Every structure is written in structure tokens, then in C-alpha cells.
Amino acid sequence: xxQKQAETFPFEFILMWIRPKEQKDLKCLFCKKEPVAYELxxxxxxxxxxxxxxxxxxxxSIRQQITGNYRPAYTQDVxxxxxxxxxxxxxGKRQPVQQLLSMASLARKQGGIILSQAIVCTVKxxxxxxxxxIVNAPNTSIGDVAQHIKTIKR
Numbered sequence: 001x002x003q004k005q006a007e008t009f010p011f012e013f014i015l016m017w018i019r020p021k022e023q024k025d026l027k028c029l030f031c032k033k034e035p036v037a038y039e040l041x042x043x044x045x046x047x048x049x050x051x052x053x054x055x056x057x058x059x060x061s062i063r064q065q066i067t068g069n070y071r072p073a074y075t076q077d078v079x080x081x082x083x084x085x086x087x088x089x090x091x092g093k094r095q096p097v098q099q100l101l102s103m104a105s106l107a108r109k110q111g112g113i114i115l116s117q118a119i120v121c122t123v124k125x126x127x128x129x130x131x132x133x134i135v136n137a138p139n140t141s142i143g144d145v146a147q148h149i150k151t152i153k154r
Contacts, residue, residue, distance in 0.1 A: 009124050012149045013062050014070065015132070016090045016119040017041040018083060018101075019139055020108070026077055030086075034079030040086060041142070045073035059126045070142040087134070090119045096134050104136055114139045120149055 019039045026036040043065070048057035064071070078086065084101065088094040097117075104115040116139040123130035135152060138144040 008066050010122050011062065011066060012146075013065055013121045013123050013130065014043055014118055014142070014146065014149070015121055016043065016087060017072070017137075017142060017145060018087060018117040018119075020104070020114060020116070021077060023077070028079035028082050029076045030078060030082045034081065036077040037080045038078050038083040040074075040076045040078055040083065041072035042074040042076070043070070043072055047073075055127065062123060062126055065146075070146060072142075087117070087119060091132055091134050100134055100136055107136075116145065118145050118149060 017040075019041070021036055021039040023036045028034045028036060044057050044061045046057070048060050061073075076086075080101075084094065084097055087097045091097055100117050104117065107113040107115055115136045117134055118137045119132065119134050121130040121132045135149065137148045
């Protein structure tokens with residue numbers, strides 16, 4: 001690892017960004033039954049996994065974000081249940097996902113505040129599996145989400 005790379009770590013790598021999206025006319029991409037409630041932005045590209053393995057895909061995604069490139073590999077329109085399911089897989093836990101989605105829903109209904117959620121992995125190097133966590137974030141742009149995450153004291 002070069003000196004510049006060492007200064008970059010630990011790095012808050014965004015795995016998934018969850019944004020509310022209400023479109024009653026669209027059905028969930030996965031279950032095809034329920035109306036769309038969220039849009040999932042996935043940042044690790046499965047095509048890279050097929051080409052070079054999970055480690056190569058992971059390192060490529062981290063490198064992109066370190067340079068400020070937060071372009072998602074995929075965007076998926078999903079229902080509440082599918083969002084919770086896939087976010088729970090990314091986080092490794094179900095309850096925190098459910099709690100933050102519930103808190104965001106209350107903030108929206110009671111205060112008119114629209115929040116998104118970010119599943120983040122704090123990595124110490126390109127090869128680190130890191131510690132995964134979830135946080136409520138702005139619902140404006142991925143740049144604002146990345147900036148918000150940098151200001152969080154963990």
C-alpha cells in the first residue's frame with residue numbers, strides 16, 4: 001500500500017443506498033406483486049464478480065469511491081419486504097434495517113422529513129471485509145450521503 005492509500009484508510013465504503021420511491025403503478029422488481037416503495041442503489045458490480053471474483057469486485061468498488069466515483073452498479077425498484085430482505089443481507093442483520101426504515105417513515109409522516117438509508121462498510125484496506133453498519137442519511141444526492149457519513153463520529 002502506498003503512503004497516499006494509507007492516508008485514505010480507514011474508508012467508509014457505501015455498499016447500498018436506499019431511497020424512498022412511491023410509484024403505485026410499478027411492481028417490485030423481485031416479487032412482482034407489491035408496489036414499489038424504495039429504490040436500491042447497489043455499488044458492487046456482480047459482473048465484476050463473475051469476471052474476477054468477489055475480491056476483485058470489492059477492490060474495484062472501493063477504488064472508485066475513494067476517487068469520488070459513487071456511480072451505482074445497479075438500481076432496483078423494490079417493495080418494503082424485498083427492500084428489508086436485501087438490505088438485511090447486505091448489513092448482515094435484519095432488525096437495524098427495520099428500525100431505521102420505521103424511523104424514516106415516522107420522520108416523513110410526522111415532520112415532513114424525507115430520509116434515505118446507507119449501508120456502509122468501514123474498511124482498513126482494499127482487502128478488508130470491514131465492519132458493516134447502517135445510518136439514516138439525506139435523501140438528496142449520493143454526494144450528500146457520502147459527506148454526511150464522513151461527519152458521523154463512530
